[in-house]
Amino acid sequence: MTIVEIKDLTFSFSRKENPVINDFSFTMEKGEVVGILGQSGSGKSTLLRLISGLEMPLKGTIKIAGKTVVGDGIFIHPENREVGMVFQDYALFPHMTVKENILFGLTRLPRKGRKQRVDEMLELVQMESFAKRYPHELSGGQQQRVALARALAPKPNVLLMDEPFSNLDADLKESIREELGIILKKANMSCIIVTHDRKDVEAICDYSIVIGPSNQTNDFIQKKIHHV
């Protein structure tokens, strides 16, 4: 099943400048983990912001799980796109415990279902014993797992991750990366990961897209990563 379908997407921050995203098309199947690589400033974060609905394209369409979220006169707001996001800094609410952070996105579920979902998520990321802690009482890797649990809890159609490992030191990065790969596959989660590091892609992605510098056009290369 196709989970994300992008057609002829073009976006510019200003009409005077070259588009940051230029006639970009891409299709992704359910359960795939895709890496977005590219130089600094090439438009990786912008692409995620377009998919999640934080930016509006000049032209093109995006479909998520078969539903047009932008294009053809349609614009679905971010909160209704069923897209999960994990940012570089995890963006956890500092005044909420781990459990409350995960509960945050579950207001649409009945109360009873919410508790069960939080427990499932805590188990998935192996943070059961940290449920009552606050973010500042956790390590960087633990905060990242909570951010992941919070993003996965509402069962998004696709998870978008922007440089999810950039705040972790090299040793931790390797183990967290491996864990993330296992968690995503266990949840059969479709995921797009923006990264500077080709090793991230080799470790957990099914394939990658390389986005070229913004002053070039039609410079998207799609490559299959062959796992050994």
Ligand SMILES: Nc1ncnc2c1ncn2[C@@H]1O[C@H](COP(=O)(O)OP(=O)(O)OP(=O)(O)O)[C@@H](O)[C@H]1O
């Ligand atoms: N709010 C904004 N207003 C104007 N230009 C912007 C804005 N945000 C980003 N840009 C420009 O758009 C281009 C793409 O930015 P983007 O953040 O998507 O790149 P990136 O590939 O994610 O970079 P990095 O790897 O450094 O995070 C850059 O040239 C950047 O300067």
